[in-house]
């Protein structure tokens with residue numbers, strides 16, 4: 588057997604733009620950019636760097652527009668796009684099903700409380716000023732959570748996944764642990780590559796933990812050149828009132844449990 592790392596990629600077929608076979612559908616702030624960037628380094632994968640938003644914003648432009656928004660690829664490569672809003676947009680599963688019933692889905696999941704805080708950190712950086720606690724709680728004394736805030740609603744993973752499972756079987760989804768993608772990127776990418784039936788080219792050795800950034804970065808070549816994600820990935824978060832955190836954990840508990848049951852994976856977010 589060839590050592591996958593050294594197995595040379597031999598292009599086959601035409602070099603042209605193709606519709607995606609794999610879509611990273613979410614979850615926003617789960618680590619979707621990291622996953623896409625890591626996959627981009629794989630010779631059997633080509634990716635659309637930009638979020639295309641075809642199924643949630645530009646569907647009326649038609650499939651040919653979508654195909655043209657994809658990168659060039661060979662027949663034996665997988666085209667991957669990522670648009671995290673797909674996961675939470677009700678009409679998307681049906682529209683993807685209309686395009687192809689064989690699409691594989693990658694979903695990067697993260698503790699919904701951490702996810703909401705990360706989402707809010709992003710809006711702070713974009714100029715919003717309301718503190719997290721004020722946005723998340725209707726009445727802090729009563730521990731009542733504002734479910735209408737989108738940063739909260741996105742975290743109801745079981746509710747969203749239920750809609751997808753009406754169209755696609757569970758085995759077409761891979762649930763990537765956002766936490767493990769940071770702690771053990773080689774291991775997590777191993778699962779991703781197996782799921783996509785591509786060689787295990789990305790391994791533990793492909794990553795270097797960058798102490799300054801606090802995240803793993805990709806070793807791009809033998810000479811030790813390393814590429815990290817940009818400044819907007821891995822932002823510092825303001826401390827959140829522990830009582831609000833506890834309220835949110837309690838609020839999400841039943842949804843998380845349902846999500847564990849649906850996926851057959853216990854992500855242990857409560858711990």
Ligand code: A3P
Pocket residue numbers: 614615616617618619620621671704705706708765768769802803804816819820821822
């Ligand atoms: P924070 O910025 O809150 O730390 P997305 O790309 O889906 O928006 O997710 C952003 C999150 O990806 C970041 O959230 C960070 O925690 C996580 N992440 C995972 N792997 C990363 C990596 N290698 N470099 C930077 N961020 C990474």
